[in-house]
Amino acid sequence: xxxxxxxxxxxxxxxxxxxxxxxxxxxxxxxxxxxxxxxxxxxxxxxxxxxxxxxxxxxxxxx
Amino acid sequence: xxxxxxxxxxxxxxxxxxxxxxxxxxxxxxxxxxxxxxxxxxxxxxxxxxxxxxxxxxxxxxxxxxxxxxxxxxxxxxxxxxxxxxxxxxxxxxxxxxxxxxxxxxxxxxxxxxxxxxxxxxxxxxxxxxxxxxxxxxxxxxxxxxxxxxxxxxxxxxxxxxxxxxxxxxxxxxxxxxxxxxxxxxxxxxxxxxxxxxxxx
Numbered sequence: 001x002x003x004x005x006x007x008x009x010x011x012x013x014x015x016x017x018x019x020x021x022x023x024x025x026x027x028x029x030x031x032x033x034x035x036x037x038x039x040x041x042x043x044x045x046x047x048x049x050x051x052x053x054x055x056x057x058x059x060x061x062x063x
Numbered sequence: 064x065x066x067x068x069x070x071x072x073x074x075x076x077x078x079x080x081x082x083x084x085x086x087x088x089x090x091x092x093x094x095x096x097x098x099x100x101x102x103x104x105x106x107x108x109x110x111x112x113x114x115x116x117x118x119x120x121x122x123x124x125x126x127x128x129x130x131x132x133x134x135x136x137x138x139x140x141x142x143x144x145x146x147x148x149x150x151x152x153x154x155x156x157x158x159x160x161x162x163x164x165x166x167x168x169x170x171x172x173x174x175x176x177x178x179x180x181x182x183x184x185x186x187x188x189x190x191x192x193x194x195x196x197x198x199x200x201x202x203x204x205x206x207x208x209x210x211x212x213x214x215x216x217x218x219x220x221x222x223x224x225x226x227x228x229x230x231x232x233x234x235x236x237x238x239x240x241x242x243x244x245x246x247x248x249x250x251x252x253x254x255x256x257x258x259x260x261x262x263x264x
């Protein structure tokens with residue numbers, strides 16, 4: 001098992017359970033679970049409103 | 064962080080990374096507070112705070128995780144000031160999410176969103192981070208400032224609640240529309256903000 005490579009030294013000394021990830025739960029996800037990602041991804045893919053472009057453009061002068 | 068002041072190149076890098084995470088901040092904020100206009104206000108507030116605090120950012124670490132911490136803290140503060148009341152955003156598309164095999168009504172994306180907004184804030188944010196944002200439990204725990212086990216427990220409870228609401232079609236029309244519920248949420252928020260949320264997950 002090479003998934004235990006101590007990339008993160010905090011983990012190797014703990015001897016606890018292996019790192020977990022959301023992906024491991026995927027098999028047991030109910031049908032609606034991808035709706036959460038849809039809600040999120042839908043916003044991520046929206047074009048950025050001008051108000052954000054303006055705000056970002058003004059940041060440099062805020063020092 | 065050896066120098067207190069960042070060079071121009073470092074500032075440019077910071078700004079580029081900050082710009083890249085804006086869509087993710089908007090998505091996280093929308094999930095937390097429901098309404099698009101309030102969510103965007105929250106993101107703008109977050110961007111200004113992040114810019115002001117940029118010398119505390121460690122280059123090479125996750126800008127998304129760092130800014131999410133700022134955003135959630137701003138959200139908790141605003142929530143305590145009663146700015147957000149888990150209002151449902153009517154603009155979410157009435158898209159069919161699942162079409163059950165039987166005779167039941169299909170689940171819509173708007174049902175999902177409404178159900179999400181009925182969850183206590185700390186469970187909602189845990190589920191958003193892990194189930195929508197794709198963070199690991201460890202990353203989500205760091206963002207929320209609590210133990211990994213606490214995050215797992217919150218995600219588990221959030222999933223169970225959504226499962227029950229969505230599979231039974233038992234979704235409240237309004238999430239927070241009575242004083243008792245609102246007060247209970249504010250009390251929970253105080254615990255979460257004080258870092259004690261872990262004791263009861």
